[in-house]
Amino acid sequence: MASPAMESFDLVITNGVCVTASDVAAFDVAIKDEKIVLLAPTGSLASANATRIIDAEGGYVTPGGIDAHVHLQEPPMFGKGTTSDNFESGTRSAIAGGVTTIVPFAPQQKHEPSLLKALAETHDKARDNSYCDYGFHLLVGNPSEQALAELDTIPQEQGITSLKIYMTYTALQLRDDQILSVLLKAREKRILTMIHAENGDVLNWLTDQLEARRLFDPKYHSHSRPPILEAEATNRAIALSSIIANTPILLVHVSDPGAAARIRQAQTNGQPVFAETCPQYLFLTRDDLESCSGFDGAKHVCSPPPRDRASQDAIWTGVKNGTFTILSSDHCPFNFDDADSGKKACITEEHPVGRFRHIPNGIPGIETRLPLIFSSSDRLPLTKIVEVSATNPAKLYGLYPRKGAMIPGVSDADLVVWYPHDTGRSITITNGALHHATDYTPYEGQTVNNWPRFTVLRGKVVWDKDNGGILGDKSYGQFLKRLPTSLDGIWDTVDKQGPFDVSAF
Numbered sequence: 001m002a003s004p005a006m007e008s009f010d011l012v013i014t015n016g017v018c019v020t021a022s023d024v025a026a027f028d029v030a031i032k033d034e035k036i037v038l039l040a041p042t043g044s045l046a047s048a049n050a051t052r053i054i055d056a057e058g059g060y061v062t063p064g065g066i067d068a069h070v071h072l073q074e075p076p077m078f079g080k081g082t083t084s085d086n087f088e089s090g091t092r093s094a095i096a097g098g099v100t101t102i103v104p105f106a107p108q109q110k111h112e113p114s115l116l117k118a119l120a121e122t123h124d125k126a127r128d129n130s131y132c133d134y135g136f137h138l139l140v141g142n143p144s145e146q147a148l149a150e151l152d153t154i155p156q157e158q159g160i161t162s163l164k165i166y167m168t169y170t171a172l173q174l175r176d177d178q179i180l181s182v183l184l185k186a187r188e189k190r191i192l193t194m195i196h197a198e199n200g201d202v203l204n205w206l207t208d209q210l211e212a213r214r215l216f217d218p219k220y221h222s223h224s225r226p227p228i229l230e231a232e233a234t235n236r237a238i239a240l241s242s243i244i245a246n247t248p249i250l251l252v253h254v255s256d257p258g259a260a261a262r263i264r265q266a267q268t269n270g271q272p273v274f275a276e277t278c279p280q281y282l283f284l285t286r287d288d289l290e291s292c293s294g295f296d297g298a299k300h301v302c303s304p305p306p307r308d309r310a311s312q313d314a315i316w317t318g319v320k321n322g323t324f325t326i327l328s329s330d331h332c333p334f335n336f337d338d339a340d341s342g343k344k345a346c347i348t349e350e351h352p353v354g355r356f357r358h359i360p361n362g363i364p365g366i367e368t369r370l371p372l373i374f375s376s377s378d379r380l381p382l383t384k385i386v387e388v389s390a391t392n393p394a395k396l397y398g399l400y401p402r403k404g405a406m407i408p409g410v411s412d413a414d415l416v417v418w419y420p421h422d423t424g425r426s427i428t429i430t431n432g433a434l435h436h437a438t439d440y441t442p443y444e445g446q447t448v449n450n451w452p453r454f455t456v457l458r459g460k461v462v463w464d465k466d467n468g469g470i471l472g473d474k475s476y477g478q479f480l481k482r483l484p485t486s487l488d489g490i491w492d493t494v495d496k497q498g499p500f501d502v503s504a505f
């Protein structure tokens, strides 16, 4: 056989089993100049001319995880609580858990008229402080005239094509008419609107009722937010989107089967309604909160709260049958044992078990998301796991096929190499082994059967579990300008329908 001067690569991964959203197949992967450049028959690149060759030993090789729901270094939204992870510690935790791209929030506070200011501030926090690549979602706390006008240019000029609004939380809740104004602008500018759907007025009223009976324990957090509040708000969000000529929306962190069924119905009717769920609704239940003694339940306080076992099963079904487009962590960490800015900041002499209404809402999970879901191949096909944790987030948030795929010449070399998938492996999750700056994990003691062995970001090994752990550098992560969602050709469908026309009612 003629042997021309051997092509050279920066990195080769040999003897792996590649998993994408569509295939599971053994291939070798060659990387050059930050891109995947070649997929070749398994073993054929074992002695290629490469700066480095990783032998995957039969382990799975997947596109790097994309976590599209992450809160880092945000200003306090719950009185005293401040997120425990900044960009540095949050993204360090990300790469150790196989995540190569995150989309955190650029939060606009209620008293601020400008979105561009919030964006500039978030850029300043992230720049040279991120171990992984990142984009931003706008978090619209105040849809002022100025903010809505800024949205005219933000997608094109800033590369930000999604925003999030809230139907709850005093500091962030929008009225229905404000939501309509945001949706209308979003439709015109091809921005995907993410909606936190819980009825804030009702849950505040229920909270007052609980407090009037002196029920302050963390566990009453879930009593104050029954599933119907989520189903009602989800239904309302879908109705509001339909009024704005079916503008695309994504319901974030869905936990309730009633909400999921309503979403499914809208999808069946052809409405561009997408949904996200999170590990806390697949791996935790209300019992984790209820069974804790004293204040420990606060470790599981997030919104919506984890539900019962039957709900958990229904959410698994929804992931499997496509109701849920993506699985994100909603990493929103607060230290537990911290009386100044963590969960314990709500404990006072008058309230020795705290006041659940003042517990900062949120839990950490950026590092455990992929190991947990990858250990669930008895419940979900591997291709589905990659789809909801990498490929669909990339499509939904305008990063595909640069991210979330393994297309030679096109996709960034963002990859996770897993340990060989022998059945006996068992890894117990402990907070001490994680890389965030938070003093607990709600998954303490849960077992997984695999963990990212190597994480590769644009061709560089940034995590090597057995040899050095974190190898990346906090100035390596790049800001990603994003395009409008490419999922299901959704904006073409919207264009065909024509603009919102109030006289059409």
Ligand SMILES: *[C@@H]1O[C@H](CO)[C@@H](O)[C@H](O)[C@H]1NC(C)=O
Residues within 6 Å of the ligand: 005, 006, 007, 008, 049
């Ligand atoms: C390997 O690649 C390097 C850099 O391109 C080149 O200098 C060298 O000749 C190559 N070796 C072989 C055996 O082809």
Ligand SMILES: *[C@@H]1O[C@H](CO)[C@@H](O)[C@H](O)[C@H]1NC(C)=O
Residues within 6 Å of the ligand: 257, 260, 261, 262, 264, 314, 315, 317, 318, 319, 321, 323
């Ligand atoms: C798919 O999952 C959703 C959400 O759990 C559920 O409402 C729906 O009934 C399921 N559909 C089918 C066909 O299983």
Ligand SMILES: [Zn+2]
Residues within 6 Å of the ligand: 069, 071, 330, 332
């Ligand atoms: Zn969130």
